[in-house]
Structures are given as C-alpha cells and as structure tokens.
Amino acid sequence: MTSIKRHLSPIEPGYLIKYRDIELLHSFLTDQGKLLPRRSTRLTVKQQSQLSKAVKRARMLKLLSYVVKEEE
Helix, strand or coil, X not given: CCCCCCCXXXXXXXXXXXXXXXXXXXXXXXXXXXXXXXXXXXXXXXXXXXXXXXXXXXXXXXXXXXXXXXXX
C-alpha cells in the first residue's frame, strides 16, 4: 500500500489571515506583486481564499501596492 503524503500548512489551521499583517502577506507574494499559487504555498483552500481577500483589502487601503516598480 502506498501512503498519502500530507503537506502541512505553514499557517496554523485556526489562524485568521488579516489585511493588517503586511509581513505575512508579503511572504505569499512574488517579486512582481502577484499571489503565489496554492500548490507552492501549501495553504488550504480556506486559507488561500482568506489570503486573496486580505491582499485585495490591503491593496484598496494602500497598505500594499498593486504594481511593484523596479528601481534602477
């Protein structure tokens, strides 16, 4: 029999992702400002949904930028 490998989420299961936690949100964004996919972040479906809503709210309140500008 083969065993199923379960990937554990980097965030605790009951933790609520909030838009004010900018450091946490930055850890799930690429250099271009895009959200990382669920398969690379190992988040659950519920956590990925909370993450996307938190990023959208933070962007609306100007806590996060929509576009990352390259500094030369």
